[in-house]
Amino acid sequence: MLVNCKVCNKSNTRPRMCQLDSLREELWFCELEHLYAYKASQDIQYNPNYNLWTRIKRYTESTKNAGHQYEMNQTRIYRLAKILLDENDQTITQALEPLISDRITQPWSYHEMQLFLQAESDVLSENDIDPLQTILDESFDTSHPDYDQKYALAILRRNFTVPVDLCQECLHVKHQEELNANQGYCDDCKLSDPEIYSPPTEETSKETDSGSQFGQLQQQIQQ
Numbered sequence: 001m002l003v004n005c006k007v008c009n010k011s012n013t014r015p016r017m018c019q020l021d022s023l024r025e026e027l028w029f030c031e032l033e034h035l036y037a038y039k040a041s042q043d044i045q046y047n048p049n050y051n052l053w054t055r056i057k058r059y060t061e062s063t064k065n066a067g068h069q070y071e072m073n074q075t076r077i078y079r080l081a082k083i084l085l086d087e088n089d090q091t092i093t094q095a096l097e098p099l100i101s102d103r104i105t106q107p108w109s110y111h112e113m114q115l116f117l118q119a120e121s122d123v124l125s126e127n128d129i130d131p132l133q134t135i136l137d138e139s140f141d142t143s144h145p146d147y148d149q150k151y152a153l154a155i156l157r158r159n160f161t162v163p164v165d166l167c168q169e170c171l172h173v174k175h176q177e178e179l180n181a182n183q184g185y186c187d188d189c190k191l192s193d194p195e196i197y198s199p200p201t202e203e204t205s206k207e208t209d210s211g212s213q214f215g216q217l218q219q220q221i222q223q
């Protein structure tokens with residue numbers, strides 16, 4: 001039996017839809033963005049003191065909501081919620097169209113991505129073992145006999161929305177582009193260009209340097 005999405009009216013079989021517990025009617029949604037648009041609009045209807053953006057951020061960024069693992073278009077959720085509140089003249093089809101300026105949640109922060117990559121390379125520091133385990137416990141059934149951390153980390157890595165990797169030297173997460181430009185090192189760690197031979201005049205130049213400084217100091221005292 002097919003059910004329709006409460007927001008966009010798309011129909012699909014129940015196992016492919018998300019359901020929202022409701023006492024009055026069966027509520028189905030074709031995807032989390034539509035579910036959150038509905039929930040946020042309901043929040044505003046029942047409590048006008050709520051701020052729509054704050055509600056949307058809460059649903060899409062809080063670790064307690066399943067949504068935080070997915071990449072979600074917050075601005076699109078906002079547009080949909082506004083239609084549900086009768087405050088947007090767009091049609092659903094227009095509102096669904098993604099725009100370049102849309103704000104999209106990142107499934108993982110840079111720090112989290114760094115933990116995954118460091119764990120994969122076995123260079124995770126002692127202090128980061130527990131925070132990593134917390135994320136793994138939230139994301140996977142880590143008590144399952146078939147659970148495999150290497151596999152779990154590979155799945156997490158596949159969800160990265162920006163190409164990043166670890167700098168070979170400082171082991172911090174950096175953009176792939178920056179690393180490629182410096183043979184795997186970040187801008188801070190990149191090997192400096194080989195020094196050009198300079199005749200041994202450094203000593204004397206330093207002397208004249210401090211000499212001129214001394215001269216300036218003398219001038220200042222005289223003034």
Ligand SMILES: [Zn+2]
Pocket residue numbers: 005006007008009010029030031034
């Ligand atoms: Zn929908």
Ligand SMILES: [Zn+2]
Pocket residue numbers: 167168169170171172185186187188189190
């Ligand atoms: Zn570095």
